[in-house]
Amino acid sequence: MASPTTSAPARGAAARGPGARSSPTRIRRHAPWTPYAFMAPFLVIFATFVLAPAVLGIWMSLHDWDFLLPSRPFVGLDNYTALFDSTSAVFEAFWHGMRATAIFTVASVPFLVAIPLGLAVLLNRRFPGRTFFRAVFFMPYVLGVAVVGLLFRFILDPNIGIVNGLLGTSTPWITAQPWAWISLVAMTVWWTLGFNTIIYLAGLQDIPGELYDAAKVDGASAWQVFRHVTLPGLRTVHLFVVTITILASANMFGQALLVTNGGPGDSTRTALIVMLTEGLESFRMGSAAAMSYLLAVFLGIVSIVQVLAMRERRPRWRS
Amino acid sequence: MAVLTRPEAGPRPAGPAPGAYLRQGMFWLFLLVLTVIFIGPIVWMFLTSIKTNPEATAVPPTLLPSSPTFAAYEGLLRLDGAYPVLRWFLNSLLAATLHMVLVLTVASTAAYALARLHFRGRGALFVVIVSTLFVPGFVFLIPNYLIIDRLGWLDTVWALTVPGAAGAFGVFFLRQFFAMLPGELEEAALIDGANQWQIFTRIVLPNSKPALATLAVLSFLSNWNDFIWPIYVLFSPERLTLPAGLKLLQGAYTTDYPVIMAGAFVASVPVLILFLFTQRYVIEGVSRSGLKG
Numbered sequence: 008m009a010s011p012t013t014s015a016p017a018r019g020a021a022a023r024g025p026g027a028r029s030s031p032t033r034i035r036r037h038a039p040w041t042p043y044a045f046m047a048p049f050l051v052i053f054a055t056f057v058l059a060p061a062v063l064g065i066w067m068s069l070h071d072w073d074f075l076l077p078s079r080p081f082v083g084l085d086n087y088t089a090l091f092d093s094t095s096a097v098f099e100a101f102w103h104g105m106r107a108t109a110i111f112t113v114a115s116v117p118f119l120v121a122i123p124l125g126l127a128v129l130l131n132r133r134f135p136g137r138t139f140f141r142a143v144f145f146m147p148y149v150l151g152v153a154v155v156g157l158l159f160r161f162i163l164d165p166n167i168g169i170v171n172g173l174l175g176t177s178t179p180w181i182t183a184q185p186w187a188w189i190s191l192v193a194m195t196v197w198w199t200l201g202f203n204t205i206i207y208l209a210g211l212q213d214i215p216g217e218l219y220d221a222a223k224v225d226g227a228s229a230w231q232v233f234r235h236v237t238l239p240g241l242r243t244v245h246l247f248v249v250t251i252t253i254l255a256s257a258n259m260f261g262q263a264l265l266v267t268n269g270g271p272g273d274s275t276r277t278a279l280i281v282m283l284t285e286g287l288e289s290f291r292m293g294s295a296a297a298m299s300y301l302l303a304v305f306l307g308i309v310s311i312v313q314v315l316a317m318r319e320r321r322p323r324w325r326s
Numbered sequence: 327m328a329v330l331t332r333p334e335a336g337p338r339p340a341g342p343a344p345g346a347y348l349r350q351g352m353f354w355l356f357l358l359v360l361t362v363i364f365i366g367p368i369v370w371m372f373l374t375s376i377k378t379n380p381e382a383t384a385v386p387p388t389l390l391p392s393s394p395t396f397a398a399y400e401g402l403l404r405l406d407g408a409y410p411v412l413r414w415f416l417n418s419l420l421a422a423t424l425h426m427v428l429v430l431t432v433a434s435t436a437a438y439a440l441a442r443l444h445f446r447g448r449g450a451l452f453v454v455i456v457s458t459l460f461v462p463g464f465v466f467l468i469p470n471y472l473i474i475d476r477l478g479w480l481d482t483v484w485a486l487t488v489p490g491a492a493g494a495f496g497v498f499f500l501r502q503f504f505a506m507l508p509g510e511l512e513e514a515a516l517i518d519g520a521n522q523w524q525i526f527t528r529i530v531l532p533n534s535k536p537a538l539a540t541l542a543v544l545s546f547l548s549n550w551n552d553f554i555w556p557i558y559v560l561f562s563p564e565r566l567t568l569p570a571g572l573k574l575l576q577g578a579y580t581t582d583y584p585v586i587m588a589g590a591f592v593a594s595v596p597v598l599i600l601f602l603f604t605q606r607y608v609i610e611g612v613s614r615s616g617l618k619g
Binding site for chain 1: 353363365367368370433436439440444445466467469471473489493516522547553569583593600605612
């Protein structure tokens with residue numbers, strides 16, 4: 008049993024002749040069922056927890072599916088129309104949540120894109136300790152939202168928090184708007200900025216050095232280099248970062264639950280909090296499933312619009 | 327002009343350019359300030375956890391504890407306490423480890439088939455799997471709760487470990503890596519009569535250690551930190567994972583900050599240590615995820 012593999016490297020080198028190149032298709036590689044055997048463990052889990060729920064969710068959203076009740080009558084699109092009917096019970100909570108999620112997304116994405124981009128440019132040069140600083144800026148990201156939430160609830164406490172202590176102020180960081188939004192955005196930037204920074208850094212390293220040399224020869228200023236070499240070179244990466252950042256911000260849940268607890272008032276009760284409360288606390292799962300699909304459709308539209316908008320910018324960048 | 331002819335975009339030559347020292351100074355000062363901002367809150371979490379509560383809530387705050395005490399940890403680390411943080415810690419460790427092993431197993435076998443075996447429907451299957459990467463995860467929460475309930479997995483470790491392993495990321499990530507491996511070794515082994523399982527376990531896996539390590543760390547971290555799912559599928563206080571337990575702790579000890587910060591610190595230490603030793607793999611994995619476009 009051991010011999011085929013232990014001798015493989017030596018024979019591999021020998022077999023790498025010109026004849027071996029055309030032969031692969033001739034070798035009988037495996038039994039017809041072998042690939043399916045390799046796929047099976049993943050496919051079982053994938054079918055159960057990704058494909059089945061995707062279908063089940065649609066099915067649930069078409070029923071008055073109360074987890075605690077035996078009868079779950081078919082209601083057609085009622086769960087969806089209720090979300091657009093201002094007299095329904097769910098209308099206000101849902102759109103209030105959508106508004107909160109939209110505010111957070113619009114407020115956080117610019118910072119979560121611009122700051123990591125700047126930081127990546129800063130770190131993209133050779134200086135001692137570069138790897139160390141890269142790790143430092145990424146470090147908060149490995150902490151969970153529960154840890155970060157508890158930590159900032161304490162740090163930002165209006166009465167005893169260190170932030171007000173250091174600033175000598177008594178800013179109501181979590182008990183009044185707009186401070187609550189500022190706090191949630193700031194802590195999210197602190198927590199997740201390393202992720203986008205790393206992606207931008209990888210993108211920067213893919214920009215050919217000759218472009219920078221050419222710009223230097225042309226006497227371009229640092230800003231011109233950034234504007235006409237760095238930004239166009241990061242176009243694809245930029246598109247990716249903006250897309251995943253919008254998606255991540257739209258998923259905002261833990262920070263609002265643990266730091267502001269949806270408050271002050273209901274102002275930071277995000278769409279995800281509303282949806283999960285409806286589905287997994289009130290157990291009106293059909294309605295919650297409809298909410299989740301509507302939110303997903305919104306995100307899909309936002310992503311498409313954003314991809315199209317950023318494509319249009321391309322000629323200007325190239326000029 | 328001499329500078330312009332230098333081909334590399336490295337650090338400035340050490341020549342006495344006017345303002346260079348000032349610039350260097352600003353650069354390092356800026357990095358120092360950022361470092362304090364990024365490490366400061368984590369240090370503050372630990373410092374608070376070893377203070378007494380009156381000191382932790384004193385105005386103005388003291389930087390260092392005047393008489394350090396581990397009292398906040400003592401209550402948390404008892405297995406039979408009302409808030410058994412040590413048990414939550416062990417639960418988290420078990421769940422994250424199981425999840426990691428499961429992800430590595432199912433993702434690597436599937437990725438191997440998709441990258442290196444030929445079968446009908448391979449392309450379509452890959453497209454279906456990858457396209458689920460673009461579906462936001464919250465869509466699956468409600469129906470998966472129902473599926474977990476039907477399986478009788480609510481309030482068990484299986485609810486924490488198995489559904490997450492259906493994610494497409496691991497398969498996609500490993501498939502890209504496996505597909506780049508040179509085919510010669512595999513062909514030589516085939517000629518020598520090795521079967522696909524032997525090629526997989528003795529050639530492909532040993533040559534993919536960096537990718538496997540990256541996926542192992544990322545899946546451990548994401549399971550350890552998962553918050554939304556555990557707070558809904560777990561009920562029994564003794565079965566919680568740390569993130570779900572911390573939420574309970576925050577609700578119970580609203581004003582006892584040393585205890586809350588001690589709990590948060592206990593949840594942070596393993597991932598910080600893990601990151602310290604594997605940051606190369608983590609950062610590699612994250613930067614590669616950005617290049618898939």
